[in-house]
Amino acid sequence: MEFMQADREACDRLLPGLRERLLELPLSELESADSPALALFREYGGTQLLIPADRGGLGASALDAVRVVRVLGGLAPSMSVATAMHHFSIGMLYSIADLYGKDTEIEPILERVSGEKLLVASGFAEGRSNQGILSPNTVARPVPGGYVVDGAKKPCSLSRSMGLLTTSVAVPRADGTNEMGLLLLPADTPGISVHPFWSTFPLAGAESNEVRLTDIFVEPTKILRPPPGLTAQLSELEEAGTIWFQMIVTAVYTGMVSRLAALVLERGRGAATDRARLLMAVDSAAMLAEGIARRVMSGDTGNDCAAAALVTRFSVREVLTQALDLAVELLGGMSYIQSTDVAYLTAAVHAIAFHPPSRTSMTDALLDYYAGKPLVMA
Structure with a gap:
């Protein structure tokens, strides 16, 4: 093959x-x-x-x-x-x-x-420290007839191409506490605005700008509240969301390095042993993501699989960084000089480290997990 x-x-x-x-x-x-x-x-x-x-x-x-x-x-x-x-x-x-x-x-x-084949953007709080995926990033203020919602997400990918924005929202209870609600807002909803945020050249096409929600009126029936007794299921939902996100992101960046590895193979660059080492490294990264996918297909989307998905992304980052260096070396200086593609992919691949949660932020949680406790991602 x-x-x-x-x-x-x-x-x-x-x-x-x-x-x-x-x-x-x-x-x-x-x-x-x-x-x-x-x-x-x-x-x-x-x-x-x-x-x-x-x-x-x-x-x-x-x-x-x-x-x-x-x-x-x-x-x-x-x-x-x-x-x-x-x-x-x-x-x-x-x-x-x-x-x-x-x-x-x-x-x-x-x-x-x-x-309508709509692109769906996420306003969930997956990028904030000490917050779960579904933790509210926007706030609903009670007004006559409903609520007014305010908040912001930055960066928010798909900001200009989205057809729908999904976000969790903090809805006040009578006792002064908040409960989580879910909002599904068409992108043309009055009060949704997009503002420049992404200032660097790698991944500029991801449309990762700031999306603001300002004074958006929402009828009470438009905010989905958790059904009674489903707290445990929502926790499981967060774990499943973490698994899918880490798995997909890992595959994306593996693909970037795979493109460079394919060029090395196509051009026969370097010694045969180095080419084989490069291809094995990239394929091993792909197989790690596929391993998570097979667990998902078997119905294993619990806490252990969430931990495995995080460890997979963190480990694949190390593998891809080394494979990237080898691929660029084997392609040679003239390839780097004469085409911006190699330099661009080199810069873009390093963004794998910046997706939430970061490796450093999860250090204590992973050590606790390996000591026998459940993985806590908040």
Whole structure:
């Protein structure tokens, strides 16, 4: 089997035509702030990848998903990083819909997401210290007839291309405490605004700007509240969300280094032993993500798998950093000088360290986990 053959076959089977279309465009165009990649992702059905088949989607397995994402990560890194948040949001939304039941406000919106191939941005608090994924990042103030919602998310990927923004919201109770609610806001909702935030060139096409929510009026029925007695299920939902996000992001960055490794193989650069060492390293990173995918497919989405998903991303980062250095060395100085692609991918790959939660922030939690305690991600 050729290098990445299974990945390409999965991509072409589920999203026919997208890989070839991306290959027609230079990386510099795909990675620009005005990149056409997200529009192409929608056009070729990428938004449907993880939507269940009985809801109008492609219903891809976790294994197929990581293979598709690995291919796309090498072809259009910004698009792939940004749509990792879409895939995460899709997984959370449909899981939440299963918890809440079908007789809620969420169902018509999910039908729009599938039917119109909407990109879904996430306003969840996955980037804040000492907060769980679903911890509210916005606040609802009671007013006559409903609530007024204010808040902000920065960076928020897909800020300009999103069709729907999902966010958790703190809803005040009569006793002065807050309960969590869920909001699904169409991107054209009055009061949603996008502001510049991303100031560096790597991954500029991910549209990671600031999204502000200002004085948005919401009727009480539009805020989904947790059904009574489902606290444990929401905790499990956070664990499942963590697993999916870490798994997808790991595959994205593995794809970036895979592109450089494929160039080394294609050009026959360096000694055979070095080429083999590079390909084995990159494939081992891919296999680690696939291992998490297989656990997901077996129904293992609990605390142990969440820990494994985090350890996978942290470990893959080390593997990819070393593989990246070797790939750049083998490609040689002229390749680095004559094309910006090598330098760009080198810069972009290092962003794997910045996705939440960071390795340093999880040190104590992982040590406690290895001492026999449950992994606590908040």
